[in-house]
Amino acid sequence: MTDLLYKCMQCGVCCFEIPESPGAKRIPLYPEEVDRLVDVAKERDIKFQVIEDLVFPDTINKKILVITYKILLNNEKKGCPFFDENTGCTVHEIKPYACQAYPLSLKRIDSFNLEITIDPLCHFVIQHREALKKKADMESIKKIFKNEYPKAEKFFRKNKRIQLKIRKLEAEKKISIPREITLEQFNDALKNWEREEIRTK
Ligand code: SF4
Ligand code: SF4
Numbered sequence: 001m002t003d004l005l006y007k008c009m010q011c012g013v014c015c016f017e018i019p020e021s022p023g024a025k026r027i028p029l030y031p032e033e034v035d036r037l038v039d040v041a042k043e044r045d046i047k048f049q050v051i052e053d054l055v056f057p058d059t060i061n062k063k064i065l066v067i068t069y070k071i072l073l074n075n076e077k078k079g080c081p082f083f084d085e086n087t088g089c090t091v092h093e094i095k096p097y098a099c100q101a102y103p104l105s106l107k108r109i110d111s112f113n114l115e116i117t118i119d120p121l122c123h124f125v126i127q128h129r130e131a132l133k134k135k136a137d138m139e140s141i142k143k144i145f146k147n148e149y150p151k152a153e154k155f156f157r158k159n160k161r162i163q164l165k166i167r168k169l170e171a172e173k174k175i176s177i178p179r180e181i182t183l184e185q186f187n188d189a190l191k192n193w194e195r196e197e198i199r200t201k
Contacts, residue, residue, distance in 0.1 A: 004131050006145045010088045011123045014102050016079035018121065027080060028053050028068040030158070031197040033096045037082070040091055046081050049074070056166075057189040058175040063196045064189060065175065067162060101152035104145055108156075116141055116152070161200040 017025045029037070034050055041048035050069035058065050071080055082091045089095055098105075103122035109115045116138060118125055125132060135144065142149045169175045181189075 004128060004135065004144050006124055006148060008088075009123050009127075012079070012083050012085070012088060013121060013123055014099075014119070015083040015089065016077065017073045022078075025073060026053065027071040027073075027096065028098050029071065029096045030068055031066065031199050033094075034069050036094050037091065037096075040094070041081070047075065048081050052195075055190070056177045057181060057186060057193065058196070059178055060174070060176045061196070062189075062193050064193045065166075065177070066195050066197045097151070097155040097158055101148055101155045104141075104148050104152040106152045106156040114138075114156070118145075158200065162198055165198060165200055 015027075017023070029050060037048060040046075049072040051072055052064075052066055053070040054067040056065045056067070057063075073079055075081060080089075082089060082095075084090050089099070103119035103125055105117045105119075106114050107117070118132065118141070120126070120129075132144070135141070145152075166175070166177070170177065
């Protein structure tokens with residue numbers, strides 16, 4: 001049994017570039033999340049930009065399939081434009097899945113087991129590193145991160161739906177994603193092919 005309970009310290013570290021590794025911070029967004037944040041940015045007159053993140057070439061239609069974008073952190077503060085120094089995240093109600101689940105993320109390792117990752121850069125994690133090491137089993141993590149774990153599951157299920165949609169489109173021969181491609185071919189496709197977003201509910 002554990003009495004350690006995650007509480008965000010509102011430090012904002014997760015909403016900014018990692019100073020030691022410029023360009024390494026990745027805040028991924030699904031296309032529908034981008035739409036919502038673009039609307040808010042317009043309402044608030046905030047500069048909000050994204051770039052493509054996870055993409056695949058579709059050789060049947062000669063299109064780049066866009067799965068996710070990521071927030072461009074190219075402003076003066078090198079941070080998410082929705083972060084406010086006094087109040088923290090200002091889009092809490094509609095923040096992306098990745099932010100809702102943070103500092104957790106889930107991936108499947110086999111048919112029966114999920115693996116959980118806890119971002120070591122989160123300040124709560126840094127502050128409680130030793131205690132977390134002692135409680136590294138899945139059940140303890142679910143209790144410590146009792147609000148974030150269900151969101152990490154939601155994020156995982158969303159990724160799963162996208163994978164299934166892609167597999168179905170491939171099985172129906174509506175798209176074809178090569179399992180091997182040279183860097184030159186990939187760069188050429190990125191430069192010349194149209195984009196198509198993969199969206200799911
Ligand atoms: S959406 Fe909110 S939580 Fe996510 S990076 Fe931006 S400010 Fe941080
Ligand atoms: S780094 Fe961790 S503690 Fe700091 S704002 Fe992000 S989630 Fe909260």
